[in-house]
Amino acid sequence: MNRSDFTVEILRYELESIVGADHVVTDEAEMEAQALDVWWVTRFWRFSDNDFPKPFAIVFPETAEQVSRVVRFCNEHRIACVPRGGGAGDSGGASPIRGGVVLDMKRMDRIVSLNERSLTVRVQTGIIQKHLEEYLNRKGYTMNHFPASFTTSTLGGFISTNGTGVLSSKYGKMIDMVHQLEVVLPSGRIFKSLPVRLHSTGPDYSRLFFGAEGTLGIVTEALCKIHPLPQKRLFRGFLLPGLAEGVEAGRRIMVNGLQPSLMRLYDEKDTGHILTKQFGVDAQGCVMLVGFDGRGRVVDAQYEDAREILEAAGARDLGEDPGKNWWEGRYKSYYPPNDYIAYPWMTAVTDTVAPYEDIERIYHEMRRAVEEGFAQWGAQFHAHFSHWYDWGASFYPTFLLKEYPEDTREAMRLYNRILDAAARASVDNGGVINEHHGIGLRSGRLMRLIYGERYDLAVDIKRALDTQNIMNPGKLGLGD
C-alpha cells in the first residue's frame, strides 16, 4: 500500500472505531514478531538480512460482526485482508505480501456452547487447539484432533488448511470433524452453512472453506464434533521386514474395516533414526506403530485382528513401549533442538495422498527424484505413512539439505527446484500433493501442475466471491 502518513492515520482511526483502539496494533515489536511463520523460505529470507512485507495494521477482532466490518472496510479502500491464526503455518499462507490489514483471530477464542446430547461444541475459530481440547477434557470429552502444532495453531488455521492430526485414520481430517461453519465472505456478508453437512439440499457449500487458506473468506465460528474420552487407549509397536510389507498390512487393516486411531509406518531411514534414538532397538526393517481407542472390549477385539494381519505380513511385536512412548512424547521432537529439521538446514515436507495402487510407487519416485536428482547437494529424504483410509493412504516425506548455495536467491531457486521435482513425482504417478500442509505462497505456482485446466473453476469461484481480490491475495496460485 502506498499511502501517505495522513491517510494511514485516517484508516487507522476507522479500524479503531470498529475493534477499539487497543486492538489495532501497528508497533514495531508486533510487526517483527509476526513477520515469520515456519516455512523455511520466509525464515531464510528474513535471516539473510532481507526485509519482509509488513501490513499497515494488525487488527484483533472479537466478533464475526467486527470481522465483517473490517472486511467491508478493506473492500471500500481496496486493501488486502490477511487472516491469521497461530501464524505457525509452513507455507507463507498468513504472510501479508501485499501489505494491508492482518486480521489476527486469536481474540476470537470463545467457547459458545457444548451439546452433550449430539456431541458437539460450538466455538470461535481463533482458539488454540490445545485450549479447546483442555476445555473438552475437563468435561470428559475430546475432539481427537492432535496435529503436531496442537499447542500453538488455531482451530481456524486447521480448518483453513484442512489439517490432519495423528489420530486421523479413525477420526479423519478437519473436514470430517466439523458440522457447520460461519464465514465472513470477502464482501463482508456473514455466511452460515446449514446445521448439518450430510444433506441433499444443494451442495454442501461449507466445503469451499476447508483448505481455502483465507482466500475465500474468514472462518469465524465452527460447530465441531466431539467424542467421549476413550475408556481405553492401546498402543503397540511392530517391526516389518520392509516398506512394501508395511503398506500392504496397513491396507489390509483398513479395507477390513478395522479402525486404528494411530497407524504410523516409518520408512527404513526414519526407522533407523527413531529405533535407535527413541526406542533403543537396533534392527533393520520398518517400524509400524498402531493404536486403538474407545470402549475396552472393542479396542481389544480390533487390536487382535490387526495383530493377526501384521503377523501374517512378517511383523515382529516390539511390545507396547514404542507406541506408548511415542504417544506420550509425540510433541517432543518439535521442540528445538530438532536434530532432523533444524534451521538453517533446508527442509520441506511434501506430504502426499493417493490410492493404494499408487502410493508406494509415488514414495519411491519422489525419493529418487530428491536423492538422485539433487545428489550433488547431498539431498536426504525420509518419510512415514501416517494417515490411512480404506481407499488409500498418505505419507509425510521430508527433504533435507545440510549444504546449499550461499547466495540467497540461488538457495531459494534450489529449494523450489527440489519442491517441483517432488511435486512432479507425486502428480505424474497419480498422487495429490499436499495432504495437510497447505499451499500458501510455497506451492501456489504448482496448482496448475496439479490441477491443469481444472483450476479455472477455482479462479472463477475466487473472482465471483472476491471481486476486488482483497482476501489473502497471492496465495493458492489464485493470482495477485
Next chain:
Amino acid sequence: MGIDEIRETMDSCKHCFMCRHACPTFLTTKLDSHTPRGYALMMAEVDAGKLRWAGSVADRFYQCSQCGLCRQDCAYHWAEDDLVRHGREEIVAAGAAPARIREIADRLMKTGTPVEGGSGIPAVMRDKIGAKGAEVLYVAGWAARREAPETIEAMAKIFDSLKVTWCCMEDEGCGIELLELGYAGEARRQAAAFVKRVAKIAPKRIVSSCPHLCRALREQHGLLGIDPPSMPVLHTAEFLAVELEAGRLSIGGGRREAVGYHDPCQLGRKLGIFDEPRRVIAAAIGAPPLELYHSREAAECCGAGSVMLTTEPDLAADVARRRLEGARNEGVRTLVTACGNCKTLMRRALEGDGSGMEVLDIAELAAASLRS
C-alpha cells in the same frame, strides 16, 4: 551476563511456537511479541543490528512475569525467562529503559521498594524493627507491608502462639527487583548491603512471606556473586509446615468449603515448594485444597511475578482476572496463595467484580485456625 550465554536459547526459541499456549501475558494480549518466540526473535534482530532497543521493542521485555511457564512447557527447558531478563540488562546498558522503568529503579535504589512513598511500616511491625536477639528474622516483603498488613498480623499471631521471638528490618531491599529490571550492578550492591544487615542481626532462621526474596537468597544472589546467608531461609509455608510436623503448631477446625490453592510461580515452579503449603492448608481446613486444573509445576501465573506488579499494573491485573476466572469456574470461592505480590494483585483484580471470591495468604488461613 553476555549475549553468548543465552545465544543457544535465543537461536532455539526464535524458531519455535510450542510453548506460547502457556504464556500468561500472551494469553491476555494475544500479541506474538509477548510470546517466548517473540522475545527471542526481537533479541536476535537487535543482535543482528536490524532492530534497536527502543519504543515497543524495549517495552515488551518488561511485560514478562518471569513465571517460567515457557521453560516448564519446553521439552528441553530452554531458559527463555533468563533470556528476557538478559534482554532487560541489554536495554538498560543501551540507555533505552522506558521512563517508568527508570523511575521504579530509582525508587528501588533510594528506598529499597519499587512504589512511591515506600512500603511503610505496619503497626504490628513497629516494635520489631531491629529487635535484638530474636530467633527469627521475618521479612514480609513490600507488597504485604504496604497492601496486605493482615498477612503480617497473622504471622505475628503465629509467632506468638509458638513463642518464637522475631524481628524485622526497615529496609528489606534485597536487590532482586533491580536484578529483574536489568540493573545488575546496582542489584549486586543492594544485595551485598542486605546480606550485611542480616549478618548483623544474626537470627537463627530467616522466614519470609515473599517467595521472590526466598529465591533471591537461596539462588539468585549466587548469580551476583554473593554467598547465601549462613542460617536457613524458609518461606512461611515451609516454616508453618516444619512447625506443624514438629507438633508445635496446632491448627484446625477452620473448616471451609471450596478452598483452592494458587501456586505462586517463584515458590512453586522456581523453588519446587508444592507440598508444604498444601499440607498446611489441609491441616487448617481439615481437607486438602481443590487442585486447580493448572497447578503445581503447570500452575498459571497470576501476572504479579517478577516486577510486573509495579511495571505493568493494568496488564498484570488483566492476567490475574484470567487466573481468577479459571479458579472460579473450577468451583473455588476462597483462593489461598503464599505470596504478597499474588495477593495484592488478585485482590486488586477482584475489586468491584461482585464475584464474592476471597483471596487469602496462607498465613492468614493458618492464623485463623490456630487452636488456643
